[in-house]
Amino acid sequence: MATNISCSIPARIGLLGNPSDGYFGECISLPVWNWNATVTLSENDCISLPSDKGLIRIMEPTLRVFEKRFNQTSKPFNSIVETNIPRQVGLAGSSAIETAFMLALMAYNKIPVNTLEPRQLAELVLKVETEELGIVAGLQDRLPQAYGCMLHMDFNEHLMKGRGYGEYSELEASLLPPLWLAHAPMGKDSGETHSDLPKRWAEREEGMVTIIEHLAECARGGRLSIENGDTSELASFIDTNFDLRRDLFGDHALGQTLEAVMLARSLGSCAKQTGSGGAIFGIISGDNFCEKAATAFSEIGWEFHAELEVS
Numbered sequence: 001m002a003t004n005i006s007c008s009i010p011a012r013i014g015l016l017g018n019p020s021d022g023y024f025g026e027c028i029s030l031p032v033w034n035w036n037a038t039v040t041l042s043e044n045d046c047i048s049l050p051s052d053k054g055l056i057r058i059m060e061p062t063l064r065v066f067e068k069r070f071n072q073t074s075k076p077f078n079s080i081v082e083t084n085i086p087r088q089v090g091l092a093g094s095s096a097i098e099t100a101f102m103l104a105l106m107a108y109n110k111i112p113v114n115t116l117e118p119r120q121l122a123e124l125v126l127k128v129e130t131e132e133l134g135i136v137a138g139l140q141d142r143l144p145q146a147y148g149c150m151l152h153m154d155f156n157e158h159l160m161k162g163r164g165y166g167e168y169s170e171l172e173a174s175l176l177p178p179l180w181l182a183h184a185p186m187g188k189d190s191g192e193t194h195s196d197l198p199k200r201w202a203e204r205e206e207g208m209v210t211i212i213e214h215l216a217e218c219a220r221g222g223r224l225s226i227e228n229g230d231t232s233e234l235a236s237f238i239d240t241n242f243d244l245r246r247d248l249f250g251d252h253a254l255g256q257t258l259e260a261v262m263l264a265r266s267l268g269s270c271a272k273q274t275g276s277g278g279a280i281f282g283i284i285s286g287d288n289f290c291e292k293a294a295t296a297f298s299e300i301g302w303e304f305h306a307e308l309e310v311s
Helices: 053-070 093-108 118-132 142-147 157-162 190-194 197-202 206-228 231-249 256-266 289-299
Strands: 004-016 026-043 077-083 150-154 167-171 179-183 279-283 303-305
Touching: 004 093, 004 142, 004 206, 004 231, 026 093, 026 142, 026 206, 053 077, 053 093, 053 118, 077 093, 093 118, 093 142, 118 142, 142 150, 142 167, 150 206, 167 206, 179 289, 197 206, 206 231, 231 256, 231 279, 256 279, 256 289, 289 303
Parallel strands: none
Antiparallel strands: 004 026, 026 077, 026 150, 150 167, 179 279, 179 303
């Protein structure tokens, strides 16, 4: 009987703190199952990857990282990728595919999933982009996808440089108020948006250092707001997080997301980007918000979603 292995990984929302994860900050992120990526491997006489160039670009280095980490050559396989995560809008679509592919490779080659702790899986997947592709990326995408739940992540410098990983705490997604999400048809590569941050950080640019500290404060405060059920305070942290990112990157880098955030705010909701692309989210405010927002976002060519499946 032919062996077929499938693995699905959800998209993720960067709730608070991003992009401080790469600079010893703090973040809160959570999986959102309205969108997911599934990788299926089946027996074959050679290794066959999908023909899509975008998929090949991330799957070839994922395979290399797998073989290097486990010191073995994968059995030949045919691979199928199914994903409904919009491309390059900041919902961690690439890392979802990479994580699903890594787990599928492990199962297909009979490597027990518990060989890696969730944090180790996230760290391994991060190598695909930072070491193989030379892309500026952080752990706040991959950790909630690996753990499968909402996380508060403290990337304290002492911990990261000492033991090599931060402090990751599970948060109850059921404590969140109802969220909405809207996205453009397609965004742009988040690595491009982040490309100059390492240099600015290495030079200890005063403005960036201060913003990173404030972003971390948003995550710390947001965690308390979630645990205390303080929706108003959480909304304030979401708005502040966006304003800080705007100061960090400038209006040009935000593109149409700036217009979308301002649109959401004009309708009475808080709003910020889910990541670094063309997707934003906020807290549903009032009985008529969703109806008004769906119409308003449609007019600028964006899709609006109100029934988010978070975990």
